[in-house]
Amino acid sequence: MATLNPEELSPPVAEMKPAVVDINAEEVRKELLGKYPTKVARKRAKQIVVNEIGPDGAVPEIAVNVRTIPGIISQRGCTYAGCKGVVLGPTRDIVNLTHGPIGCGFYSWLTRRNQTKPRGPEDHNFMTYCFSTDMQEEQIVFGGEKKLKQAVQEAYDLFHPKAIGIFATCPVGLIGDDVHAVAREMKEKLGDCNVFAFSCEGYKGVSQSAGHHIANNGIFTHVVGLDDTVKEGKFKINLLGEYNIGGDAFEIERLFEECGFTLISTFSGNSSYEYFANSHTADLNLIMCHRSINYVAEMMETKFGIPWIKINFIGAEATAKSLRKIAKFFDDPELIARVEEVIAREMPAVEKVREEVKARCAGKRAMLFVGGSRAHHYQELFREIGMETIAAGYEFAHRDDYEGRRVLPSIKVDADSRNIEELHVEPDPERYRPRLTEAGVARMKEAGIELSEYEGMMAEMCSGALVIDDISQFETEKLIEIYRPDIIGAGIKEKYTIQKSGVPMKQLHSYDSGGPYAAFKGAINFYREIDRMVNNKVWKYLKAPWQEHPELAAKYVWE
Ligand code: CFM
Secondary structure, three states: OOOOOHHHOOOOHHHHOOOOOOOOHHHHHHHHHHOOOHHHHHHHHOOEEEOOOOOOOOOOOOOOOOOOOOOOOOOOOOHHHHHHHHHHOOEOOEEEEEEOOHHHHHHOOOOOOEOOOOOOOOOOOOOOOOEEOOOOHHHHHHOOHHHHHHHHHHHHHHHOOOEEEEEEOHHHHHHOOOHHHHHHHHHHHHOOOEEEEEOOOHHHOOOOHHHHHHHHHHHHHHOOOOOOOOOOOOOEEEEEEEOOEOOHHHHHHHHHHHHOOEEEEEEEOOEOHHHHHHHHHOOEEEEOOHHHHHHHHHHHHHHHOOOEEEOOOEOHHHHHHHHHHHHHHHOOHHHHHHHHHHHHHHHHHHHHHHHHHHHHHOOOEEEEEOOOOHHHHHHHHHHHOOOEEEEEEOOOOOHHHHHOHHHHHHOOOOHHHHOOOOOOOOOOOOOOOOOOOHHHHHHHHHOOOOOOOOOOOHHHOOOOOEEEOOOOHHHHHHHHHHHOOOEEEEOHHHHHHHHHOOOOEEEOOOOOOOOOOEHHHHHHHHHHHHHHHHOOHHHHHOOOHHHHOHHHOOHHHHO
16 A cells, blocks of 8 residues: 655645735735626625724624625525524424425434433424425425425324424425415414414525524514413523534533523523523523524513623633623622632633643634624634634624624615514513613623624724625635635535645534534633644645646636
């Protein structure tokens, strides 16, 4: 067997274009746009900006949440994915029934690695099943409502679930099946099972973001507030926008317990239908992923008076800061002391690994192109080991996730967003109860904790960093060529082209086989993994197929 001789592997990809330290981001931007036809370039120019933080903290405006230009290879998903896969998918005891062709159900089934832990053998866990009406030509031609009713009945007879959620896929909208009418009819017929439907056809919005909104509306309308039981516990919280990918929520739950917080519900990692139904009894909502769940937080505040704060458990420092924020909200000396104890107990192990890893990673550079919140959150973890994020962007976030909620009033609502219903919510006549007095609000302000506020990603990035929304495959390859980053955090669709370019890629959606990365123990896992990846010499010797076979190279990229 031939042994690997690095000398023969020349020229290594990493040496083809050496890393340039002082790269002018404006020049890079021009280079990216230069390859596009004029009309496309004009549109992309508004979606690719060089970050600059003004004296008042203001950042440049970015055009986002708009349709991807046909022909551009985007990493976005569909509205159905955002509704069924992202928001409702991680709930273990709702039968999530896809009304559509089998592929929609199958490919949205557990690929995100959202985990769950049933409370005991009696607790339902349907996440190991893939439920679909498996539409055939007959239903497309003659309608699928009959088959949908049969499927709901079959699921009920087999499992007796507390709830069944119906999710519409593209063909359902095209042929006009009324999923809501079916849900109403079956709910009445079954009697002891809550059946509700989502008009989350894949084409409904410009990305999965529309699906988040539809899911938030549905769960708020049909589930939140159904169970008024007041549970024991002094410091009651909900965790919104944490989906337990790779076990993240387990690690956060452990900390909550040690600190003495009572977690009423998570939307929706390691969650159950009953938790959602009871979630309005909590006193504080914590928002982890602002993009996917801010609607529920806003509606719960209007209807029940529960305030929300933005927290982040990605990064050890961010975790400590978030725990302190929560303790400050409840303003209980014993609680504050316990939180400090937990932080003091957890930190030494984090520090030890961090120092060791930082020595090898400091000065290296990352790029992050992920979803609607992680491209921001993971910058914290990289910063802790001395790595700067030089370019980042979301796939489907809105301007508030980039520029902060201060821009909300100036966001123009276009036809695509108008497609998604805005629920009209009013204070509940009996159950509305503001959780903070005016003095309480003032106290939070004094402590520097803003209620209902999110600063967005750009304010925390360095000036001169590139911010790119809905990055294309072409732009990714170009950035690699110009910057030669030490690592890219992105998703499975772009993973292998990045790695073939000789750059390691960390999958920040499902984490591949890794995780948890949240909170203190998660940070340790992440430091170690990034260390292994960026300091692995194998990438330097990698020869991409298009180097050995130039005829494979697409001219527009490598000319
Ligand atoms: Fe929120 Fe998510 Fe994300 Fe998201 Fe997602 Fe995800 Fe994501 Mo993949 S809810 S926006 S739609 S943090 S599935 S758990 S990793 S793109 S950055």
